[in-house]
Amino acid sequence: MPDKHKTLPEKLLIVEDDPGLQKQLKWAFEGFEVIVAADRESAINMLRAEEPAVVTLDLGLPPDPDGTAEGFATMDAILRLKPDTKIIVASGHGEKESALRAIAAGAWDFYQKPVDIDELSLIVRRAFHVRQLEMENASLAAKNDRSHKVLGTIITGAPEMLKVAQMIERVANTNASVMLLGASGTGKELLARGLHNASDRRDKAFVAINCAAIPENLLESELFGHEKGAFTGAVKTTEGKIEQADGGTLFLDEVGDIPLALQVKLLRFIQERVIERVGSRKAIAVDTRIVCATHQNLENMIENNSFREDLYYRLAEIVVKIPALSERSGDASLLARHFQKKFSAEINPDVKGIAPDALAALDAWNWPGNVRELENRIKRAVIMADGKMIGVEDLDLAGVDNDATEFLNLKAAREAADRSAINRAISQTNGNISNAAKLLGISRPTLYDLLKQYKLQQAS
Numbered sequence: 001m002p003d004k005h006k007t008l009p010e011k012l013l014i015v016e017d018d019p020g021l022q023k024q025l026k027w028a029f030e031g032f033e034v035i036v037a038a039d040r041e042s043a044i045n046m047l048r049a050e051e052p053a054v055v056t057l058d059l060g061l062p063p064d065p066d067g068t069a070e071g072f073a074t075m076d077a078i079l080r081l082k083p084d085t086k087i088i089v090a091s092g093h094g095e096k097e098s099a100l101r102a103i104a105a106g107a108w109d110f111y112q113k114p115v116d117i118d119e120l121s122l123i124v125r126r127a128f129h130v131r132q133l134e135m136e137n138a139s140l141a142a143k144n145d146r147s148h149k150v151l152g153t154i155i156t157g158a159p160e161m162l163k164v165a166q167m168i169e170r171v172a173n174t175n176a177s178v179m180l181l182g183a184s185g186t187g188k189e190l191l192a193r194g195l196h197n198a199s200d201r202r203d204k205a206f207v208a209i210n211c212a213a214i215p216e217n218l219l220e221s222e223l224f225g226h227e228k229g230a231f232t233g234a235v236k237t238t239e240g241k242i243e244q245a246d247g248g249t250l251f252l253d254e255v256g257d258i259p260l261a262l263q264v265k266l267l268r269f270i271q272e273r274v275i276e277r278v279g280s281r282k283a284i285a286v287d288t289r290i291v292c293a294t295h296q297n298l299e300n301m302i303e304n305n306s307f308r309e310d311l312y313y314r315l316a317e318i319v320v321k322i323p324a325l326s327e328r329s330g331d332a333s334l335l336a337r338h339f340q341k342k343f344s345a346e347i348n349p350d351v352k353g354i355a356p357d358a359l360a361a362l363d364a365w366n367w368p369g370n371v372r373e374l375e376n377r378i379k380r381a382v383i384m385a386d387g388k389m390i391g392v393e394d395l396d397l398a399g400v401d402n403d404a405t406e407f408l409n410l411k412a413a414r415e416a417a418d419r420s421a422i423n424r425a426i427s428q429t430n431g432n433i434s435n436a437a438k439l440l441g442i443s444r445p446t447l448y449d450l451l452k453q454y455k456l457q458q459a460s
């Protein structure tokens with residue numbers, strides 16, 4: 001992987017059949033490593049051998065020096081082999097159309113002949129500069145990938161949660177309804193958005209509605225919309241959330257709080273895929289993917305007749321159970337570090353990290369409020385901390401209880417202990433594997449093996 005601090009060898013390939021121009025350009029780009037080719041074949045050979053980042057390309061090449069066919073063929077071949085190459089085409093006087101055509105076909109920029117060296121030089125330098133930035137971005141993105149991000153925004157290194165993310169990725173592109181079950185703060189909304197973004201509906205709306213937060217008498221019109229004059233206060237015709245989610249995804253949060261009468265109406269929509277706004281008989285077809293969430297026990301609700309069984313089965317084609325934070329081995333310290341960095345940057349840059357005793361306390365806490373609680377505690381700690389490190393006293397965790405978790409067997413308990421010790425060491429050393437191994441009193445290769453074994457971090 002390219003190191004972001006290393007600058008690119010500025011290799012420039014000039015594809016030009018006129019020997020006089022070749023010489024002139026070579027001279028003009030003295031500061032670069034210039035390679036010259038006079039036809040398609042040698043250009044491609046040079047591309048393979050030297051991998052220039054930037055290419056200037058004369059469109060009129062032999063055997064068609066007066067046309068542009070050979071130039072375009074060369075450009076296609078270059079882009080097919082190395083799509084990130086920045087190609088700058090030369091267009092003859094009054095041939096702006098072919099320049100534009102070249103841009104449409106993937107050229108990066110063009111210049112007019114006869115060549116103005118200063119102008120071309122500017123274009124070439126900018127191309128190298130942009131290429132450099134792109135490489136830096138790619139290497140940053142690769143680094144972030146290794147920091148346990150799944151579905152774009154979900155941070156986890158725990159197999160229990162990775163399984164959930166994988167499942168969501170797999171079902172994203174079906175139209176199946178998905179029910180997310182998890183305690184408060186486990187990331188239900190984040191996962192619903194992740195699902196939407198992983199699906200081919202991602203360019204359309206993601207519309208969330210919290211059914212528990214809206215008074216019963218307003219919920220119907222929130223969901224289905226209303227016509228002007230449908231009820232007192234309905235001063236204009238308004239689209240409901242379902243309609244807004246046409247083409248996209250509708251996230252029904254706290255679906256267990258929908259009153260029975262409205263459950264019937266929702267069921268009818270899911271079966272027929274048409275809605276009627278309140279105060280209207282006009283059927284409007286809506287195509288939306290439904291994702292719902294609840295922290296309630298819907299099965300119990302079905303038993304005592306407060307949730308319709310037929311609706312449940314429509315909503316729960318796929319049920320995803322989200323583990324509590326305390327069940328995600330190692331995630332508490334991983335997320336703590338993530339939130340600390342985020343809030344330090346936003347609120348208090350003096351705070352640089354989390355002290356070992358604080359990490360240990362975070363790991364031992366049972367997290368009844370899950371990730372939301374962790375986020376809030378770290379935020380407060382970042383504000384409160386007077387030193388560079390968040391200490392255990394900044395976290396306000398009363399009576400840390402280490403024995404709350406029940407383990408499957410001794411092996412599982414040992415693994416969980418390993419995981420949390422490893423995560424803590426890695427957090428403490430800011431991701432430096434050698435130092436983390438030293439802290440743990442094991443060799444670096446052993447630590448790499450453990451990371452692999454517990455899928456904690458891709459050993460790179």
Ligand SMILES: Nc1ncnc2c1ncn2[C@@H]1O[C@H](COP(=O)(O)OP(=O)(O)OP(=O)(O)O)[C@@H](O)[C@H]1O
Nearest residue numbers: 153154155183184185186187188189190371372375
């Ligand atoms: N795995 C995660 N990685 C990063 N941030 C997370 C993760 N899980 C949750 N969060 C963050 O924690 C907060 C709570 O998440 P979210 O709102 O998705 O949870 P929820 O299950 O919908 O909670 P509630 O039941 O309280 O509505 C959000 O700020 C979210 O961004």
Ligand SMILES: [Mg+2]
Nearest residue numbers: 185188189253
């Ligand atoms: Mg929520």
